[in-house]
Amino acid sequence: MPSQPLIPPLLSPNLSAHPCTSLTLLTSTLGATTNWLVLRFVCATLKSKGYGTGHDCHITQGDPFDQRIVLVSWLRDGAWWRESGRKLGIDFQRVHLIDALSNGLGMGAGGLADVKKAIMKAIGSKKTPTGGGNVILMLDGLDFLLAATGWEVLGMLDMIGELREHVYSTIIATAADMPLSQSPTTPLEISHTAFVMSLAHQARSILSVRGLDTGVAKDVSGVLRISKGAEESRDEGDVEERECLYYVGSDGGVKVFERGA
Amino acid sequence: MSDRALQHRRVHNLLLIQKLLSSRDASSPFTLVLDSVEQSAGPLVRHYIHHAKASKMDVVFVSYESLKPPADVTALIKARGKDPSAVRKEIERCVSSSRRTLLILDSLYPLTTHPSLPLSSFLSSLPSPTTSLLAIYHTDVPLPSPSLSSSTLTNTTTTGSIYTPSPLTLLRYLATTVLTTHSFSQMLARKRAKEKSRPDPLFGTDEGKEGVLVGVGANDKRGCVVEMEHRRKSGRGVEEWFFLPEVNGSGAVVLLEDQELYRRSDDREGRSDGVEARVELATFELGLTAKQRRDREGVVLPYFDAQKEEGGGGGRILYDMGVEDDFDEEEDEI
Numbered sequence: 001m002p003s004q005p006l007i008p009p010l011l012s013p014n015l016s017a018h019p020c021t022s023l024t025l026l027t028s029t030l031g032a033t034t035n036w037l038v039l040r041f042v043c044a045t046l047k048s049k050g051y052g053t054g055h056d057c058h059i060t061q062g063d064p065f066d067q068r069i070v071l072v073s074w075l076r077d078g079a080w081w082r083e084s085g086r087k088l089g090i091d092f093q094r095v096h097l098i099d100a101l102s103n104g105l106g107m108g109a110g111g112l113a114d115v116k117k118a119i120m121k122a123i124g125s126k127k128t129p130t131g132g133g134n135v136i137l138m139l140d141g142l143d144f145l146l147a148a149t150g151w152e153v154l155g156m157l158d159m160i161g162e163l164r165e166h167v168y169s170t171i172i173a174t175a176a177d178m179p180l181s182q183s184p185t186t187p188l189e190i191s192h193t194a195f196v197m198s199l200a201h202q203a204r205s206i207l208s209v210r211g212l213d214t215g216v217a218k219d220v221s222g223v224l225r226i227s228k229g230a231e232e233s234r235d236e237g238d239v240e241e242r243e244c245l246y247y248v249g250s251d252g253g254v255k256v257f258e259r260g261a
Numbered sequence: 262m263s264d265r266a267l268q269h270r271r272v273h274n275l276l277l278i279q280k281l282l283s284s285r286d287a288s289s290p291f292t293l294v295l296d297s298v299e300q301s302a303g304p305l306v307r308h309y310i311h312h313a314k315a316s317k318m319d320v321v322f323v324s325y326e327s328l329k330p331p332a333d334v335t336a337l338i339k340a341r342g343k344d345p346s347a348v349r350k351e352i353e354r355c356v357s358s359s360r361r362t363l364l365i366l367d368s369l370y371p372l373t374t375h376p377s378l379p380l381s382s383f384l385s386s387l388p389s390p391t392t393s394l395l396a397i398y399h400t401d402v403p404l405p406s407p408s409l410s411s412s413t414l415t416n417t418t419t420t421g422s423i424y425t426p427s428p429l430t431l432l433r434y435l436a437t438t439v440l441t442t443h444s445f446s447q448m449l450a451r452k453r454a455k456e457k458s459r460p461d462p463l464f465g466t467d468e469g470k471e472g473v474l475v476g477v478g479a480n481d482k483r484g485c486v487v488e489m490e491h492r493r494k495s496g497r498g499v500e501e502w503f504f505l506p507e508v509n510g511s512g513a514v515v516l517l518e519d520q521e522l523y524r525r526s527d528d529r530e531g532r533s534d535g536v537e538a539r540v541e542l543a544t545f546e547l548g549l550t551a552k553q554r555r556d557r558e559g560v561v562l563p564y565f566d567a568q569k570e571e572g573g574g575g576g577r578i579l580y581d582m583g584v585e586d587d588f589d590e591e592e593d594e595i
Binding site for chain 2: 021023027028029031032152153154157158161162164165176177178181182183184187190191193194196197198200201202206208209210211213225227228229230231238241243
């Protein structure tokens with residue numbers, strides 16, 4: 001177990017208590033990955049003991065302790081997630097992990113329909129016959145398919161929309177490097193930007209990690225910016241906007257701190 | 262601008278925005294809302310719905326991307342993944358010709374990227390004398406480049422050709438009112454920078470920082486700033502900036518320059534907070550009126566001429582000998 005607290009205190013309000021049907025968007029750059037953040041979300045979700053706010057959802061009945069996760073990853077294989085989880089003491093037995101990297105999910109002839117079917121099956125299997133629990137869907141690196149297969153952005157967004165209807169809340173991790181999100185020129189860049197920005201419009205909060213603006217530092221891994229998304233409304237509690245630094249240690253422990261602290 | 266012209270603008274434009282928000286007298290059959298991740302159209306749409314409810318209108322919300330529609334919607338049409346013609350049929354079913362209806366499209370992206378949909382005829386078929394259309398277009402979601410779509414569509418429709426105008430141009434042309442949303446706190450930051458002649462601060466993807474999507478101060482919960490461009494039936498355009506507070510909060514829609522925080526930054530800038538507070542507490546006026554200032558400028562100070570003529574010559578002692586003074590030739594050489 002790492003020496004740092006598993007869930008950095010500065011981040012804890014953002015990691016749990018997601019309202020029903022909310023979307024949280026995590027964006028990364030080449031020099032700063034969101035893997036540590038995804039692991040913190042997994043950890044916080046498994047630990048959380050409630051629904052957060054917004055009890056009016058169609059799947060809120062059932063045991064409040066029953067928050068389960070379906071994690072689909074296109075960029076890291078199952079072994080990697082289990083190993084990183086073990087280091088942090090996360091019990092991956094409670095996480096339905098779909099190893100889309102090894103399976104090549106979505107790369108076959110079935111295309112998007114395959115992806116949807118696989119994820120729907122995972123969501124279904126996690127619902128207990130007696131009313132079901134809250135399923136939190138995490139999609140890591142879905143944008144990879146956009147580049148690998150050249151599907152229409154709209155098709156991907158429609159699929160995400162449909163999946164979101166079947167789960168309690170959704171967390172999507174995607175890349176947002178300069179060419180992929182700012183002033184795009186090539187068709188791939190345009191579709192990636194359209195994908196990321198459309199999700200940003202639907203999201204309740206956006207957590208972006210990036211490298212340090214001033215270069216590499218020994219004790220800082222990067223900058224994390226938490227922004228309010230467009231979809232936030234008044235009755236759901238507030239997303240507090242902030243920008244802080246973080247450091248990922250070699251043991252997997254993460255320290256999140258204010259600038260100058 | 263003179264006070265009278267401002268007063269005139271205030272009265273007319275506030276009436277106009279109220280009329281637009283409550284969709285009265287078919288004032289704007291097609292309203293286009295241009296939003297971005299910095300300020301979503303959410304608060305503006307809530308204002309529209311609030312006013313529509315107040316005047317007993319139906320609200321039909323066509324959802325392409327929202328999972329949860331805003332509160333107080335009469336009918337919800339889930340349009341995700343559906344063909345535009347099917348969506349139109351559903352809309353026709355929900356909109357009754359006898360009641361006034363506000364029709365809201367939450368994203369135009371699916372329609373603008375549709376390979377064979379004639380956008381202008383689709384949109385212009387929706388509004389009617391009793392129905393007004395409010396459509397949201399996300400300005401920061403780029404559309405596929407037209408040259409690409411025309412090469413993929415081999416059997417061709419005219420849409421997507423490189424010679425047709427871009428969907429945004431077309432939408433701006435069709436719309437009777439164009440509303441652009443801006444983040445309030447970012448507008449304040451821009452204004453402060455301008456007053457100090459600093460370059461405009463940049464937000465979000467304009468910051469040019471790798472990995473930054475949304476700027477600081479996005480979706481301010483105090484309210485949002487709306488830039489209006491309304492075209493009257495005569496063709497004359499009216500432009501104005503408004504501040505819209507949250508629907509259920511206190512305060513009404515005001516001109517942006519009348520917004521207290523926005524206005525304050527210009528004449529109070531540079532004074533410390535303490536001084537400002539004391540000025541407000543004083544029961545008398547510390548400033549000068551125009552007449553007082555003129556009078557003060559007219560006052561001729563004593564020895565004014567002496568300062569002007571003799572001041573240039575360096576230090577000189579001017580002394581008048583008295584009777585009792587004894588003139589000493591060696592010391593008192595003048």
